[in-house]
Amino acid sequence: MLWIGVHLPALSLESFVATLAPERPTEAPIVGDLDDVDPVDLVGPVALIEHHRIVAANAAAREGGVKVGQKRATALALAPQTRLGEADPARDEAALMAVAHVLMGFTPAVSFGGDHVVLAEVQASLRYFGGLPRLLQRLRAELVPLGHALRVACAPTAQGAQWMALVRDEPETTPVGSKAGWHARVGAVPVARMAAAAPHLAALEALGLATAADLWKQPRAGLTRRFGGELLADIDRALGECPDPRTALQPSPTFDSRLELFMRADDSAALLTGAAVLLNRLTAWATAHHGLVAGFELRLHHESLRKMRDDPASRSTMLEIGLGEPVADTAHLHSLLRERLQRLPLAASVIELSLHCRSITPGAPRNTELFPSAASAGEGWQRLLERFEARLGTHNIQRLQPVADHRPELATAVRQGGEPLPARTRAPGAPLNLPTPAGPASTASGDPAHWPRLKRPVWLLREPQPLRDEGGTPLLSGKPLWLVAGPERIESGWWDGAYAARDYFIAQDHEGALLWIYRFRRAPEVGEVGWYLQGRFG
Amino acid sequence: MSSPSSLLPLEHLHPALWRAHQLGRGRDAVHASGYAALDAELPGGGWPQRAITELLLAGTGWGEMRLLAPVLARVGAAGRGVLLLGPPAEPCAEALAQLGLALARCVVIRGDDLLWPLEQALRSGQVGAVVAWAPPRLKGEALRRLQLAAQSHEGPAFVVRPASVATQPSPAPLRLLLSGAGPDAMAVRLVKRRGPALEQPVLLALPPVLSRAARQRALTPRRTRTHVQALSALA
Numbered sequence: 083m084l085w086i087g088v089h090l091p092a093l094s095l096e097s098f099v100a101t102l103a104p105e106r107p108t109e110a111p112i113v114g115d116l117d118d119v120d121p122v123d124l125v126g127p128v129a130l131i132e133h134h135r136i137v138a139a140n141a142a143a144r145e146g147g148v149k150v151g152q153k154r155a156t157a158l159a160l161a162p163q164t165r166l167g168e169a170d171p172a173r174d175e176a177a178l179m180a181v182a183h184v185l186m187g188f189t190p191a192v193s194f195g196g197d198h199v200v201l202a203e204v205q206a207s208l209r210y211f212g213g214l215p216r217l218l219q220r221l222r223a224e225l226v227p228l229g230h231a232l233r234v235a236c237a238p239t240a241q242g243a244q245w246m247a248l249v250r251d252e253p254e255t256t257p258v259g260s261k262a263g264w265h266a267r268v269g270a271v272p273v274a275r276m277a278a279a280a281p282h283l284a285a286l287e288a289l290g291l292a293t294a295a296d297l298w299k300q301p302r303a304g305l306t307r308r309f310g311g312e313l314l315a316d317i318d319r320a321l322g323e324c325p326d327p328r329t330a331l332q333p334s335p336t337f338d339s340r341l342e343l344f345m346r347a348d349d350s351a352a353l354l355t356g357a358a359v360l361l362n363r364l365t366a367w368a369t370a371h372h373g374l375v376a377g378f379e380l381r382l383h384h385e386s387l388r389k390m391r392d393d394p395a396s397r398s399t400m401l402e403i404g405l406g407e408p409v410a411d412t413a414h415l416h417s418l419l420r421e422r423l424q425r426l427p428l429a430a431s432v433i434e435l436s437l438h439c440r441s442i443t444p445g446a447p448r449n450t451e452l453f454p455s456a457a458s459a460g461e462g463w464q465r466l467l468e469r470f471e472a473r474l475g476t477h478n479i480q481r482l483q484p485v486a487d488h489r490p491e492l493a494t495a496v497r498q499g500g501e502p503l504p505a506r507t508r509a510p511g512a513p514l515n516l517p518t519p520a521g522p523a524s525t526a527s528g529d530p531a532h533w534p535r536l537k538r539p540v541w542l543l544r545e546p547q548p549l550r551d552e553g554g555t556p557l558l559s560g561k562p563l564w565l566v567a568g569p570e571r572i573e574s575g576w577w578d579g580a581y582a583a584r585d586y587f588i589a590q591d592h593e594g595a596l597l598w599i600y601r602f603r604r605a606p607e608v609g610e611v612g613w614y615l616q617g618r619f620g
Numbered sequence: 621m622s623s624p625s626s627l628l629p630l631e632h633l634h635p636a637l638w639r640a641h642q643l644g645r646g647r648d649a650v651h652a653s654g655y656a657a658l659d660a661e662l663p664g665g666g667w668p669q670r671a672i673t674e675l676l677l678a679g680t681g682w683g684e685m686r687l688l689a690p691v692l693a694r695v696g697a698a699g700r701g702v703l704l705l706g707p708p709a710e711p712c713a714e715a716l717a718q719l720g721l722a723l724a725r726c727v728v729i730r731g732d733d734l735l736w737p738l739e740q741a742l743r744s745g746q747v748g749a750v751v752a753w754a755p756p757r758l759k760g761e762a763l764r765r766l767q768l769a770a771q772s773h774e775g776p777a778f779v780v781r782p783a784s785v786a787t788q789p790s791p792a793p794l795r796l797l798l799s800g801a802g803p804d805a806m807a808v809r810l811v812k813r814r815g816p817a818l819e820q821p822v823l824l825a826l827p828p829v830l831s832r833a834a835r836q837r838a839l840t841p842r843r844t845r846t847h848v849q850a851l852s853a854l855a
Contacts, residue, residue, distance in 0.1 A: 462746035463701045470729060470737050478731040482723055484713040494713040496728075530654055530690055531804075531825035536718055539829075540685040541709035566803065567834035588829060590838050594800040595681045596829050617712065618681025619829045 084205040084214070085240045086221070087247030088181060089233040093198045095138045096230050097177035098167045099125050100359045101343050127161055132169040139164075167344060174198070176339055177228070180363040182331055184224050186370035188217065193328040195244040196277055201328065203240070224369070227362045227412060238264060240328050241320040245271045268320045269295030278312040285309070294320070333370035337378075339363050340436035346385060347432040350423035353382065357419055358412075360437040365412045368442060374408030375415065376441040383434035396429060403472065406499065407464045408443045414465055421473040471499060488574040489582050490542055490616060539598045539617035546614035549599065556589065556599060556613035563589040563597060573603065586616070595619075643815035651749075651776050654690025655824045662794070663814040667691055667776040672742075672767055674795040676811065678783040680708045682798055683806045685719065686826040691776055692749055693720030700748025700775065702726045703741050706734045708753055719827065735762055742769040742777055750777040760789070767791040786811050797821075803838040804828045 090096070102125045127143035129136050136157050139148045146161030157164060182200050185192045188211065191203035204217060211217040218234060225232060235246030242264070249271055271294045273279045273286050285308070291297055294317050297305065305314060318324035339360050347353045357380060368375050382399040403418055471479050476499045483495040549556040549563070556563045568587030575581045583603040588596055598617040631638050643663045650666030652659055659665045667673060677684055692702050702725060704711065717723055725748070729737050734752065741747045750773070758781065770777050779792070786797050794813050799821075801807035807821040830838060 462744060466741065466744050466746050467727060469740065474729065474731045474733075474737065478729060480728040480730065482711060482713040482716065482726065482728065484717055484723070490712065494710065529656075529825075530686070530827045533827040534718070535831060536686070536715060536827055536829045538712050538715040538718070539681075540712055540715045540719070541680060541707070542712050544710055564838070566838040567830055588834070590803060593678075594802050595679070595683075596803060597681065618709065620681050620683065620685040620709075 083203060083238055084208070085237050085243035086185075086202045086204055086218070087195065087235045087237065087243030087245075088185065088200045088202070088221075088225075089235075089247035090178065090181065090198045090200075090230045091233060092138070092140075092231050093177055094130055094169055094174050095128065095140055097173050098130060098170075098344070099128055099140070100177075100229060101341060101356050102128070102165075102345065125165075127164040128167065129157060129164050130167050130169045131157075137169050165344070170342075173342070176341075176363070177230070180228055180366045181225065181230065183333060183363070183366035183370035184228070185221070186331070186333055187224065187372070188221060191328070191330045193240070193331055195240070195247075197244075197248060199244050199247050201240050201243055203328075228366065229362075237320075239320055239322045240326050241316055242268055242322075245275055245320060248275045265321060268317070269293060269298070271320075273297065276313065276316060278310070278316050282309045282313075333367060335440075337364055337367045337439040337442075338436070340434060342434045343432065348428065350420070350426070353423055353432060353435070354416070354420055356435050357423075357437070358416060360435060361412050361415050361419070364415070364437060364439055365410055367439070368410050371442055371444070373442040373444050374410045375405065375439060376408040376443050377402070377404035378415075378437060378439040378441075379403075380419065381436045381438070382428070382432045383436065384428075384430040385433045387430050399426070399429065401426065404441075406468055406471075408445070409465075414468075418468060418472045421469055425473060488572045489580065490538065490572075492575075492580070493538075494542070536619065539596075540620035542617040543615060546600070546616050549613040549615055551612045554612075558591055558597070558615065561592040563591055563599065565589050566596075571603065572600075588619075638814065641816050643813075651691050651694070653687075654694075655687075657822050658808060658824060661810060661813075661818060661822055667778075668794055669775050669777075670771050670773060671794065672763075672770045672777045672779050672792045674790055674792040674811075675778050675780045676783045676786050676795060676797045677780055678799060682800045683804075683826045684780065684798060685716075687798065687806060687808075687824065688751060688778060689719035689721070689827060692751070693722075695748035695775055696720075696722030696725050698748065700725065701746070703729060703737075703747050703750045703752075705729045705738055705741075705750065705752040706731075706755075707751075735766075738779075739766060739769045742766060742773040745772040745774055747773065747775065749775045751780065752778065753780045756782065758785075760791070764791045803830050803835050 125140075127140065127146055127148070129139040129143045129148050131137065131154050134154045136148060136150055136152045136154070139150060139157075143157075143161060143164050146164060148157045148161050148164055152160075154166065158166070178194065178198060178200065182192050182194065185200055185202040189202050189204045189207045193201050195201045204214075208214055208217065211220060214236065218236075222232065222234070233247050233250070235243055235250065237243035237246050245268070272292060273294070273296075274283060276294070279286060286292075291300070297313065298317055302314060315324060319326040341356050341360055343352075343356050345352065347356065360380070364375060364378060380401040380403070382401070384397055384399070386397060401419075401422055403415075403422060405418070409415065467479060479499055481497045481499075483497060485493050485495045487493045549558055550560075551557065552562070565587045566589065569585035570587075571583075571585050573583040584600040585603055586598060586600045589599050590596055596619040597615055598619065599613055599615050601612050601614070631642060643661075650662070650664040650668055652666040653662065662668075675684060675687075696702055697720075702721065704726065705728075707728060711728060713723055716726065731737070734755065738750065738752050741750055763779075766777075766779070783797060783799075786795070790812070792812070795811040797809040797811050799807050799809070801821075801823055804826050806824045806826055808824060809821040810818045828835070
């Protein structure tokens with residue numbers, strides 16, 4: 083058994099800070115690489131309160147004199163510019179769940195250890211990921227987008243991993259060699275880190291019991307009588323002398339996550355900062371399912387205005403984003419969302435975001451390629467179309483498909499959206515997937531003048547344009563048209579109510595352009611338009 | 621002793637260099653237009669890539685799609701996408717398929733703001749060929765942006781504009797004025813190219829719409845024939 087414990091020492095602060103846009107203090111420019119800077123320290127002084135007492139403060143706030151345990155009023159008097167947020171266990175749990183989801187990408191045996199520790203049993207995954215050092219490296223890399231400070235530790239038992247993660251950061255990548263070595267490491271764990279010892283810390287200190295080793299040297303019966311059995315049981319579990327079954331977490335079948343924004347968001351940039359947190363959680367959830375996101379819904383909850391009170395529907399705006407090709411790539415989802423948000427008029431400021439996803443498709447993420455091939459270019463093309471769809475709307479992205487119908491207005495099926503054409507499965511009545519005509523495609527290199535004759539004009543008018551008629555000669559904008567070929571009779575559609583019986587001619591206008599015009603087969607009534615323009619040979 | 625410059629022709633110094641009476645060659649690959657007469661006059665011998673090509677057209681229906689069909693067909697056959705932005709009418713799928721376009725990789729984009737998708741498409745480098753019908757009033761600044769974006773576009777990019785802008789300056793390195801020259805034929809005037817000015821338009825025979833007999837009919841002087849005669853001739 084090999085357990086990894088991931089401790090998030092600043093989880094509460096980080097989950098709060100994630101919704102704030104970073105601000106740089108002008109008087110203290112940040113020296114060095116931005117990557118080295120903790121995101122918690124980028125937003126200025128921030129502290130969390132619970133029951134009017136400070137429970138966490140970042141470095142900038144601590145510099146101002148804010149300390150954990152202070153009263154809210156004291157903290158504000160010392161550092162008035164400190165931003166105070168309410169501690170929220172639900173928010174912390176959502177952030178912790180995202181970390182657990184990422185770990186589920188490595189092993190199915192993931193559980194919460196308490197005190198913001200996530201435990202994962204990775205013994206069975208070591209070979210697949212190429213050994214423990216590589217696995218840990220990859221684990222840290224995949225946790226980077228979530229933006230948490232991490233303490234990672236490895237241990238042969240779950241309880242041991244929990245304590246090691248709480249105590250120190252450096253993971254012991256070499257498995258513990260001997261039982262004695264492991265006993266020594268567990269023995270050094272201070273009692274202050276043990277959850278079961280929390281109610282008895284003062285008594286333990288008075289007795290001079292500071293570490294786990296001090297505890298197990300004492301008579302068991304006495305300790306159990308004074309402090310309960312849990313303390314020693316935890317030590318036994320850490321040492322591996324007592325079974326420690328953990329229930330593995332299961333990723334929820336649908337994804338629901340919400341995020342309360344500390345600042346009201348009035349523009350798309352502020353919304354995107356918050357949405358990025360949710361998108362990272364979404365991709366973490368998709369990782370846990372080993373799946374790809376095929377679409378999601380983002381709901382923007384507005385602050386309540388008086389005019390909205392009558393209409394509950396206007397209190398939130400729903401954005402639905404569907405993907406032609408499922409992805410597990412936060413950057414792409416982010417860019418799609420940006421296009422949508424940029425052209426979305428906001429009815430009011432947004433105070434909360436919630437993201438919902440139930441469309442997930444199984445499949446591992448695509449391998450990245452050393453040299454881009456035609457296939458990877460195709461993927462980029464698909465993503466480009468998705469971005470167009472997100473910005474311009476599905477109805478503005480059209481694909482054409484020929485339909486087996488003689489009536490020109492029905493011979494082209496327009497499919498909206500950028501999804502690639504489905505495979506050749508044809509339901510009755512569905513558009514034909516005509517094979518590419520043998521002629522031009524194969525002779526595309528030959529002389530175009532000898533291509534087979536073009537049967538239909540490239541451009542069709544949406545509505546046939548009635549032409550003025552002068553003694554049987556059609557006129558287009560006052561100039562006569564000359565018939566040069568035809569007639570081609572199209573008579574079809576008596577069964578579906580759009581009966582057409584027309585004689586088509588190819589006509590030439592006074593400048594030499596070729597047009598496609600028709601007249602009805604039956605003779606026109608007096609005063610009725612005889613000729614119609616249907617298309618142009620582009 | 622002759623000077624080194626006389627030993628080495630000047631234009632061999634650098635591929636981007638050409639003499640005023642020669643055609644530019646360019647460093648990039650070109651896409652053959654499919655018309656030998658046109659390729660002979662285009663710098664490099666075909667439609668340029670990484671640059672926009674302006675097609676100046678008096679109206680719709682002069683054979684512009686038939687002119688572009690060979691290159692669009694070849695791009696589609698190579699498995700790359702073809703984008704038609706803001707076409708002037710409804711494209712007919714059957715006609716496009718007959719012209720050899722791969723409809724599965726052909727996408728039509730509509731909408732009011734077409735400059736944004738056009739620029740994104742050119743910049744992404746993922747599109748095989750782009751044909752855009754430019755909005756009537758296109759600012760020079762927008763064209764410069766497009767020309768800049770096109771530098772990462774590996775394929776031909778055509779912007780169709782009205783013939784009236786032929787006299788206005790444009791950053792596009794290649795500008796062609798298209799006009800009809802009788803049935804199934806087209807006259808291409810090279811308004812701007814990297815090379816000497818060409819006075820005579822290039823006459824091209826387009827993929828035919830008319831049969832040989834119909835073309836003869838279209839070519840005969842019209843004044844002598846009334847419409848009734850034409851109809852009876854057709855019948």
